[in-house]
Amino acid sequence: MFVLLSEITDAEVVGTAVDREELVHQSARLMPDVVVAGSSLVLPDGLAVVSRLPSTVSGSTVMAAEYDTDELLCAALAAGVHSYVPLSAPREDFDAAVQAVAAGGAFLPTDVTRRLVRNFHLVPRRTARPAELELLSERERQVLLLVGDGRSNREIARTLKVGEATVKSHVSRILAKLELRDRVHAAQLVWRLGLDVPCLLPQS
Structure with a gap:
């Protein structure tokens, strides 16, 4: 883990912890911009561990998953981590996670975002449109669903047959209207509301 973190662009490892x-002690003493913890340090009872971190640190936690399962992903997000990256992910994903969390955002690899929406069948699917979506135009609802599916602006543009600049504008308006910080939080909203294709996309 140390070797991996030491290779992250513009990042300095200021401390390590073995349990x-x-x-908790090192986080309070060093007050790092980002805490990167293996899943064994966060889970089980991860919420209790994260809540013991200083308030300026608890919102900046990246979990590096030694083993990657849907159950672990769900537990990590419930524990309050702002990024979940499997150790098997490319180094670029760790770079992006640390940079995003340090800037006050969140990050999930594209394939993890897709799993978040597709594989959590325990979330009840709604037949009625959630009230939050009434703030969006029909096109913005379509873009939101595709963001939740983990698609890039280019992929969304191809799906909806519009330009990437148009998609970018839609995403910005969605985040503003729903008071979401970034695309990861948009994907989490799609999952939390139990949204499905029939809920957002016009029926043929």
């Missing part, structure tokens, strides 16, 4: 108590 939960040391993680």
